[in-house]
Amino acid sequence: MTTQSDTPVLDTLAAMTMDSIERCGLPQDMLILTRIAALAAMDAPPLSYLAHIEPAMKSGLTADKLQDVLVAIAPIVGTARVMSAAGHIAEALGIAIAVANEDMSNKA
Template sequence: MAEKETGASGVAALAEANAPVFETLVQMTLDTFERSGLDEETYLLARIAALVAMDASAPSYLLNIGTAAEVGVPLEKIQGTLVAIAPVVGSARIVSAARAIGDAFGLELPGEEEQ
């Protein structure tokens, strides 16, 4: 099984894929941190919250949570962010996010049957 790349190294791998769509995505996000005026932790937690709201796919979580882990954002803060946004986005989005995060990191979630 191929090793998954996370965080900045994952973004770099996408940029090197010689794929115009991925190159465009990388370019779109290059300066957003600086322009946001947020500290790094708040910036990444906001991105993760937005991913939940958008019902993002596993690779999006892999890149953003991977980057958060690389810069030292505690798992408890990510979990706290999910708890904080649950009343706004709803339980279905939180469950979907949990599944996508589990898929991204190869985690087996409680209650999942062997397939």
């Protein structure tokens, strides 16, 4: 049975992410940090980071840990990719905050 949705691609990607998190043997915080490092290495767009905000929050990921990962991978992936990742992460956080504010406004 197929479930109808207005965002089938985004829903599929979110389901894949959640399935990967549930099946991985790494502690959740280590899994998210690994995925963030991989996204930075791939020069992923902001929406890719956006899909990881909720799991990152649930795992207790801190800004300091995130910065440590970016510092650790900089010599491997390069400063341009790390700076790009930092910008994309900031943009994803801005999107998440805007969506949360919109949801709160609609509920009020």
